[in-house]
Amino acid sequence: MNYQDYMNYHNISDEKFELLKKVNTKIGLDKTLHVIFVYCPPKLGSTSLVSSIRLSASHIFKVLHVHDEQMLKILTGIEGVTIQEIIDFNVFLEKKVYVIDIYREPIERKMSEFFGKIASYHFNVTNRRIESYSLPRIIKRFNQIFTHIGEGDYYLEKYRDIITYPPPHFDFVTKYISHKEGKNLIYIKLRLRDSNKWGEILSTLLRTEITIIRDYERKNLPLADLYQKFKDNYILPINFVDYLRNDRRLSFYLTPDERKEYIQRWSNITEQAFQSFSDNEYKIYSMITDENQSRIDIESEHYFDDGCICRECSKMRRLVLRQIKHGVKPTSRLSHYVITIKPKQIQQEIPQQVPQQVPQQVPQQVPQQVPQQVPRPIYIIPTPQKQQPNNPTIVMKLRTSRFHR
Numbered sequence: 001m002n003y004q005d006y007m008n009y010h011n012i013s014d015e016k017f018e019l020l021k022k023v024n025t026k027i028g029l030d031k032t033l034h035v036i037f038v039y040c041p042p043k044l045g046s047t048s049l050v051s052s053i054r055l056s057a058s059h060i061f062k063v064l065h066v067h068d069e070q071m072l073k074i075l076t077g078i079e080g081v082t083i084q085e086i087i088d089f090n091v092f093l094e095k096k097v098y099v100i101d102i103y104r105e106p107i108e109r110k111m112s113e114f115f116g117k118i119a120s121y122h123f124n125v126t127n128r129r130i131e132s133y134s135l136p137r138i139i140k141r142f143n144q145i146f147t148h149i150g151e152g153d154y155y156l157e158k159y160r161d162i163i164t165y166p167p168p169h170f171d172f173v174t175k176y177i178s179h180k181e182g183k184n185l186i187y188i189k190l191r192l193r194d195s196n197k198w199g200e201i202l203s204t205l206l207r208t209e210i211t212i213i214r215d216y217e218r219k220n221l222p223l224a225d226l227y228q229k230f231k232d233n234y235i236l237p238i239n240f241v242d243y244l245r246n247d248r249r250l251s252f253y254l255t256p257d258e259r260k261e262y263i264q265r266w267s268n269i270t271e272q273a274f275q276s277f278s279d280n281e282y283k284i285y286s287m288i289t290d291e292n293q294s295r296i297d298i299e300s301e302h303y304f305d306d307g308c309i310c311r312e313c314s315k316m317r318r319l320v321l322r323q324i325k326h327g328v329k330p331t332s333r334l335s336h337y338v339i340t341i342k343p344k345q346i347q348q349e350i351p352q353q354v355p356q357q358v359p360q361q362v363p364q365q366v367p368q369q370v371p372q373q374v375p376r377p378i379y380i381i382p383t384p385q386k387q388q389p390n391n392p393t394i395v396m397k398l399r400t401s402r403f404h405r
């Protein structure tokens with residue numbers, strides 16, 4: 001497509017074109033010919049996917065992880081462009097563009113989303129305070145908002161070209177669906193339940209070997225014990241079984257047998273019916289919760305691989321990839337800060353300072369025998385964005401990233 005056709009077809013003004021160029025530079029897509037957008041709602045296992053592709057193929061692909069335009073605004077400071085427009089712009093620039101979304105079963109997704117913001121948003125208290133709350137109190141809140149959170153499917157409801165040409169069904173043989181739009185744009189949908197096959201699937205689709213690693217698991221995060229207790233003790237109210245039966249995405253993404261097994265598993269033991277908030281009640285709940293929130297709800301994601309392609313990071317990446325393939329514990333997380341800046345700082349500055357902006361969700365416990373003034377373990381230290389201006393490493397998640405059907 002030539003410039004004029006592109007401008008006309010997508011109804012792009014000259015100002016918008018300039019803005020898109022600026023965004024592309026800011027997010028580091030101007031220096032690569034192969035782009036992967038992991039463009040999906042939060043809490044679907046995407047952090048692990050992002051790190052895996054970066055670890056295996058940063059020399060080929062630039063991977064951008066984005067949940068919505070709000071998050072894009074935080075990453076770039078730019079507003080007024082949509083993610084679809086950035087996708088189209090890169091296709092126009094004749095880059096090979098992949099857009100990936102993930103499906104996760106509803107209850108697990110809702111639980112994960114709820115716990116991601118339980119303290120700062122839903123109860124407006126500290127993590128420590130939440131730990132003192134009774135389980136019934138937490139479960140009650142979860143049930144009140146159950147039908148409203150963790151909703152929506154980007155692949156079928158947000159990806160423009162898929163909405164135009166919806167797939168008839170999920171492919172249960174290959175375990176993915178993909179849609180090729182024109183020469184250079186490919187949309188892909190995976191299921192979290194197939195994550196043990198993602199390596200194989202992505203190696204085929206991306207035409208390069210992809211090794212999958214586990215990343216950002218909740219058991220390493222604060223409130224991990226409470227979350228586990230919640231999952232172990234949660235019993236589905238009986239009327240929520242109907243919610244599952246009526247869930248059309250569950251019917252789309254699971255085979256009849258998988259769906260039956262899933263619903264069966266959750267309806268083996270149920271408790272009495274619970275009335276979730278109505279749409280209007282939930283609107284009021286959201287409004288008041290937004291207004292009450294006393295701490296800015298920005299949750300940074302810590303990737304195992306931040307995707308920096310400087311020499312030192314690339315060298316470490318090759319070593320770590322070999323280690324992972326051989327089942328050896330990796331020497332380091334692939335963070336430019338951890339690999340290049342932190343070791344020098346530790347040498348020079350021991351013992352005085354612990355980084356200032358350690359986020360609240362960082363695990364509290366430092367091993368007991370370690371003297372307090374020693375910096376915390378390197379893997380939990382956030383990477384300051386200024387180290388890699390074109391390579392955003394900390395992805396912010398806002399409470400506003402909820403996606404409604």
Ligand SMILES: [Zn+2]
Binds near residue numbers: 308311312335336
């Ligand atoms: Zn680097």
